[in-house]
Amino acid sequence: MLRSSRSKSKLRKPKLPDGLRIYAISDVHGCADLLQQMFTVIDRDLTTIGSRRAIHVFLGDYIDRGPDSNRTIELLIERGLKHESVFLRGNHEAFLLDVLQDPARLNEWRQFGGLQTLTSYGLRPSLNPDPAEQAELIQQLAQAIPPHQMKFFQGLRPRFVCGDFFFVHAGVRPGVPLAKQEENDLLWIREEFLLSDDNFGKYIVHGHTPVQQPDIRSNRVNIDTGAYATGNLTLLTIQHDNLLAL
Numbered sequence: 001m002l003r004s005s006r007s008k009s010k011l012r013k014p015k016l017p018d019g020l021r022i023y024a025i026s027d028v029h030g031c032a033d034l035l036q037q038m039f040t041v042i043d044r045d046l047t048t049i050g051s052r053r054a055i056h057v058f059l060g061d062y063i064d065r066g067p068d069s070n071r072t073i074e075l076l077i078e079r080g081l082k083h084e085s086v087f088l089r090g091n092h093e094a095f096l097l098d099v100l101q102d103p104a105r106l107n108e109w110r111q112f113g114g115l116q117t118l119t120s121y122g123l124r125p126s127l128n129p130d131p132a133e134q135a136e137l138i139q140q141l142a143q144a145i146p147p148h149q150m151k152f153f154q155g156l157r158p159r160f161v162c163g164d165f166f167f168v169h170a171g172v173r174p175g176v177p178l179a180k181q182e183e184n185d186l187l188w189i190r191e192e193f194l195l196s197d198d199n200f201g202k203y204i205v206h207g208h209t210p211v212q213q214p215d216i217r218s219n220r221v222n223i224d225t226g227a228y229a230t231g232n233l234t235l236l237t238i239q240h241d242n243l244l245a246l
Helices: 032-046 069-082 091-101 103-111 114-120 131-144 147-154 183-188
Strands: 020-025 053-058 085-087 159-162 165-168 203-206 220-222 235-239 242-245
Touching: 020 032, 032 069, 032 235, 053 069, 053 159, 069 085, 069 114, 069 147, 091 103, 091 114, 091 131, 091 147, 091 183, 103 114, 103 131
Parallel strands: 020 053, 053 085, 165 203, 203 220
Antiparallel strands: 020 235, 159 165, 235 242
């Protein structure tokens, strides 16, 4: 049941097309074991849905902070080969691609949990690498990431729309039509979006900002429950106009 919230225009209950079920997960952050557990839950549920079409939607931030980014990406790729899946870009994946182009941003990446990603690919960075060491380390990372994983990173989408739902990593900028949203906002926005009671035109499903439990509101739902810190990875199931967060 969606909680009511003040809005500048009336909000109706969002719906998916009939015969469709969506499984949404956000902010795995290298927690491969938790992701595998969620796949087990989904597989069990898939046996109950009959002929309904099922879509997996992953909202980004698959890497950094947690212990096994490399394995997480492998699990996602394997899942995508077996099930209809949508993979969105998070700010952490965008930053990884930026670092691969500009090794000078390595120290900045460390603050986002990039060290854990480096070690998951078998690299052992020093504490204070000089520019030459940074460049060498990023070159080693580029070589360590398998081509199929690089293709995965480069092919991530900024958004996904289905029925009355708009899936995105971080959120949207209030007052800007969904079709004209800038990718930087889709990946990074926080307060302006989180404090808004606007009717965005679609119901926003997002992560990016950790919450203690899924935050279901009348215009959006946040399913980032800080898996790498809490051990709690949330699965959101949507069918018709019903939302269930596990």
